[in-house]
Amino acid sequence: MNKLKVAVIGCGNISVMHLDSIEALDEAELVAVCDIKPERAAAAAEKYHTKAYTDYHEMFAKEKLDVIHLCLPHYLHTIVAKDAFQAGIHVLSEKPMSIRYEDAVSAVEMAEQCGLQYGIIFQCRYNTPSMLVKKRIVDGRLGAVKCGRTTLTWYRPDNYYGGSDWKGTWDKEGGGVIIDQAIHSIDLANWFIDSTPVEVQSSLHNRNHEIMVVEDSAEGLIKYENGCLLSFFAMNNYLIDEPIEIRLVCEHGTVRLSYDEAVITYDDGTVESVVNQPQKIVAYTGGKPYWGKQHAVQIDQFYRAVAGLDALEISGKEALKIQKIICDIYQNDDNKFAKKQR
Template identity: 60%
Template sequence: MLRVGIVGCGNIFTMHATSVAHLDNATLVGVCDIKKDRADAAAAKYGVPAYYDYTQLITPEKIDVVHVCVPHYMHPVISRYALEHGVHVLCEKPMSIDYADGEANVKLAAEKGLQYGIIFQCRYNDTSRLIRENLDNGRLGKIISVRSTLTWYRPDDYYALSDWKGTWDKEGGGVIIDQAIHSLDLANWFIGSRPVEVQASIANRAHSIMKVEDTAEGFIRYANGATLSFWAMNNYGCDEPIEIRLLCENGKAVMSYDDACITFNDGTQLTVSQEPDGIHYDGGKDYWGFRHIRQIEAFYQAVEQGVEPAISGREALKIQKLICAIYESGKTGQPVKLGE
């Protein structure tokens, strides 16, 4: 039985705590938040002790695994603390704001022989899996181009109510690092090659209260010849379904919200619709999807078996490198070349 602690009892906490409660091989033993009322409420709900300082919870005497569910700038700090103190880490996306901080923790985890995972739960959606399987088995053939669009609604209030969102120092950006990171990760994962050049633009077009970008578009070339065109904004009037389209040698694939459809060049089709898993996540939001539990379960299995999880820190560095290059290109107005 793995003993689990969760640091950060805000919005995303419910996805982690509910998942732990439904898994047989783990038990929640403590929760932590610097906001005492949040820690106390979470502790009362799950019948575990509350901590207000993460160093009091993260010790191998108390826990085997810590889930890091705090603002972005604290991700590498708390992850590093846990790894230094012999505790496995499952951290919410993004692994860090700066690439170097994520890379340092990947090295540290390897030195310590600990597992370090980063949450990208959308890779566990049935829709993503259908496409990944048909790339892996060769039926779709080589990817030529991928297109990803995200048009969501995040009003000024969304930023006004948070003490870290919408800031460069604490969130690390806006629509790219927070919302579009999932669809960009899926596109990057499908392409499965090394990005070699990133051209992007970023702008704040509609928000007065925050200074980070609410709009971004870009074009990415990959070593295998594939390209990724993306467009992301959170200044639209509602949350429209995220859409990812793949143009491949042998057909086209489209993912839109809970549905995916592959149409092969011979006209045959494969489709899947994401079914609810029957678990109630109190306060969970539809647009997060409900697949945290699959990734958390897979992470715990990796810990038990002493093997690197599928979405390890090392794997997450790939999307981290891309996100950082998008910001660099967006801020400088210049293309960014990426090496090995």
């Protein structure tokens, strides 16, 4: 396989997970980085021995790129993805795909029309505990999920938002604890349930933040076509980042899952458990513990799909499922918090 020529757009917090992965993977060569903040582009270019751009249009014109990685504020993801498709470039975007569902749908359609790969990062699906639970649901040992709940209690004080020019805003982030943090755990539960949501109920609040205007607390219920009920609770008013928790009641047992471990208790009394192991050993030079270590696994899978060696696992089309749920949570908020604020 010829090395893919890749670039990263957005050199903020998460970019290190992409840049370290690119450096560690044989299939790709980093040819440029881009950030509108020149000092961030320059620092990443120096660290990873590559070229720096501050305008991605200029980078598209000057570099012959196969793939771009998008590590941008949420509202820019589909805008830049569509520009890339127009330039014939495959796109791997950080979550969420977009703020508005319609934008995500049109980006997926455009990728299909252009015959390009469009992947969305949900690296928690590649945590070994998540993979074991999915395997046991699919192979029938656990069987289908009948009911579930997800809990996230994390710490995002006002100064977390004060340090960002886009987080905590409706127009650039698109929401708070749901679209940014709980999206991963709700995606995991939805992936396990693997049925179509028929009703999404939610209640959103900002209970304890002054600088940022989006929700810091959310709870609700998702009803599925197959009868499964998923309850969710998420809030950013805790003092530490507790491990997220997903509980599932399945046909033949129950599951307790966090990003770090899974404990499956089967109805016959046997217990199966696993702790998270990095599947690709990459010397990540930054990142937060709860991001896990699986970015390189998903990036590798994406490159194999671009090379035609594999079907893309978390495609834009697949990610539309969680995008629809996230957008419905904001749309259906019975507190009308999002609508009052916008």
